[in-house]
Amino acid sequence: MALVTLDELREAQRRIAGVAVRTPLLPCPWADRPEGVLRSSSNKGGGGRGAGRSLHLKPENLQPTGAFKLRGAYNRLAALTPEERARGVVAQSSGNHAQAVAYAARELGIKAVIVMPDTSPAVKVENTRSYGAEVILVDMTQRDDLPAELVERHGYVWVPPYDDPYIIAGQGTTGLEISDDAAALDLDLQTVLVPVSGGGLISGVATALKLTMPGVRVIGVEPALAGDAAESFRAGERRAWAHADTYRTIADGLRTTSLGELPWEHVQAYVDDIITVSEEEIAESVAVLARRGRLVAEPSGAVATAAYLFHAEELPGSRFAAIVSGGNLEPSLLARLLAQ
16 A cells, blocks of 8 residues: 655645644643642653653644544545535544544535444544534444445445545644744754554554654554554454443543554554553643643543653653544543543
8 A cells, every 4th residue: 555655744744734833843841740730640651750851731622623633634624626516425433533534525625424433522523513413423333334324325435434535634734833933943853752542543654754854763552452453453453342332431432443554554564653641640630730731631642641751761862742532422431531
């Protein structure tokens, strides 16, 4: 499979300009040391932190739909032909891709049908409907099969969540911005931490960074309870987990059972490592981001920060950036995590 090129990344950047927000790199001096930040000083990374270590956050939760997914969805829909736009689109998602496709379709005047698991957070379902999309709720085992049936029945254009070059290029604009901002800030960025699910985000970001900042390391982060990508990376072959396994994690946006085929090619070419974080580490990182970073992050969006806070011994370098990939979570869950 052909990997996404720098020209395609730049074209995506031009295509989404004025629609997706150009999020900043935020310095996080509160993250340099654990004292007063984490509830427990016995975390695995506690002994590895020290002077000279720093973190910047890329807050994609500030996008109009609350997550990075708008970049890829708009890039894909904006590239459709007039005939394809007239047919309408269908997508499947637990929430963030759903909202992104619905929002992009509304902006471009395209009909959108979204297939969502009936376990999706209510806030994500409500937001998707608010953008004018038709939402079909199904059992989690049907989510990835129904879109093909709807394509066959109605002629819709399928907009995959990650296994598509336009999607990967759109998500990769996140990496282009990190590269440009690091240069503007004279930041000697050494390692970038990226959440991993189906692989669209890390594929695009890793491609962008490796083609513009060859020395930077790109490390994927996913929940240990949905660790299919980490297992695949170690084994050197793409492996899948059962729905029943990946759906155990609180990080609902990272419950995909395997990396996509095209993302897997990018991961093999450009990603330096993939590590996992625990449910407790994810939960505490959501609270830390809210209390100290003043950022609302859903559990899926907090995993990269969790890696920095809790897994210092697994992370090379001293200058880090971590992507906060989304902030769509139920208010009741945020309240519970802050109160713990």
